[in-house]
Amino acid sequence: MTAVVLDGVATASAIKAELAQRVAELKKQGIHPGLGTLLVGDDPASRSYVAGKHRDCAEVGIESIRVDLPATASEHDVRDAIAALNADPLVTGYIVQLPLPNGIDENAMLELIDPAKDADGLHPTNLGRLVLTVDPASSTGRPAPLPCTPAGIVEMLRRYDVPLSGQHVVIVGRGLTVGRPLGLLLTRKGIDATVTLTHSRTRDLEAEVRRADIVIAAVGVPGLIKAEWIKPGAAVLDVGISRVVDAETGKARLRGDVDPGVADVAGFLSPVPGGVGPMTRALLVQNVVDAATP
Numbered sequence: 232m233t234a235v236v237l238d239g240v241a242t243a244s245a246i247k248a249e250l251a252q253r254v255a256e257l258k259k260q261g262i263h264p265g266l267g268t269l270l271v272g273d274d275p276a277s278r279s280y281v282a283g284k285h286r287d288c289a290e291v292g293i294e295s296i297r298v299d300l301p302a303t304a305s306e307h308d309v310r311d312a313i314a315a316l317n318a319d320p321l322v323t324g325y326i327v328q329l330p331l332p333n334g335i336d337e338n339a340m341l342e343l344i345d346p347a348k349d350a351d352g353l354h355p356t357n358l359g360r361l362v363l364t365v366d367p368a369s370s371t372g373r374p375a376p377l378p379c380t381p382a383g384i385v386e387m388l389r390r391y392d393v394p395l396s397g398q399h400v401v402i403v404g405r406g407l408t409v410g411r412p413l414g415l416l417l418t419r420k421g422i423d424a425t426v427t428l429t430h431s432r433t434r435d436l437e438a439e440v441r442r443a444d445i446v447i448a449a450v451g452v453p454g455l456i457k458a459e460w461i462k463p464g465a466a467v468l469d470v471g472i473s474r475v476v477d478a479e480t481g482k483a484r485l486r487g488d489v490d491p492g493v494a495d496v497a498g499f500l501s502p503v504p505g506g507v508g509p510m511t512r513a514l515l516v517q518n519v520v521d522a523a524t525p
């Protein structure tokens with residue numbers, strides 16, 4: 232058996248085409264969404280992600296405003312940049328690219344973001360709203376922005392008709408941007424998955440993964456999830472991105488958390504690259520467009 236590939240590039244393109252139409256309508260009403268990015272330091276991976284986000288904005292027809300600070304920037308400099316983004320009327324939503332350099336308190340910086348401009352859904356107010364909203368159908372007012380990777384994962388599963396209600400999802404990794412908010416999102420009413428949230432101290436990871444209808448791996452350990460761990464037909468979504476040097480070619484390449492042999496056992500596979508990464512970016516643009524929509 233060979234898994235159906237969950238194609239994040241094609242799915243993200245479809246979402247961006249829908250967003251481009253919404254943006255054209257907004258512009259007719261004089262509303263111009265704009266994404267700001269704040270990048271501190273010169274990590275090449277972070278640079279390439281930020282560049283991708285600006286390309287997506289151009290594709291959808293929204294402005295993007297890029298703020299880059301050197302690796303030597305102080306926490307005070309970062310605070311000033313965040314205050315400027317909060318005040319800039321051209322920036323209707325923005326992100327602080329993580330990780331920040333050592334010595335800068337990430338959580339303290341996230342708290343400084345204006346929650347109304349929080350395109351990543353990582354301000355404590357918006358994370359709090361994610362916790363508070365068990366049933367989105369019964370909540371009133373503007374929905375809080377969702378963290379982009381969890382939202383992208385759910386959107387991908389929806390568009391491929393992978394059932395979630397009552398299904399057992401095993402998440403590998405408890406990080407701020409993926410595992411923890413994803414567990415909250417998947418257990419909402421209307422989605423209704425059952426979630427096991429595993430991490431580096433989980434006693435028997437293999438045994439947990441074997442029980443899963445859906446496995447979502449977001450830890451950054453190349454090849455951690457083995458084919459023998461996967462229930463035949465299960466959906467496997469790879470969210471890990473590690474840069475490794477290929478033993479044969481000597482070139483740097485991307486490796487996910489999922490061993491390639493999983494493709495022979497799984498029913499669905501979201502690969503790296505070309506899976507959840509592009510979906511994350513599409514849902515970021517969606518958050519910006521949503522925030523600008525009256």
Ligand SMILES: Nc1nc(=O)c2c([nH]1)NC[C@@H]1CN(c3ccc(C(=O)N[C@@H](CCC(=O)O)C(=O)O)cc3)C=[N+]21
Nearest residue numbers: 279280326327328329330351379504505506508509511
């Ligand atoms: N505040 C904040 N928000 C984030 O959403 C955020 C962040 N910080 N820090 C880092 C992670 C990582 N992340 C990715 C987004 C897209 C791809 C992506 O498009 N990946 C392509 C390939 C990219 C490549 O070739 O390097 C793919 O998987 O096909 C990857 C990684 C967002 N993150």
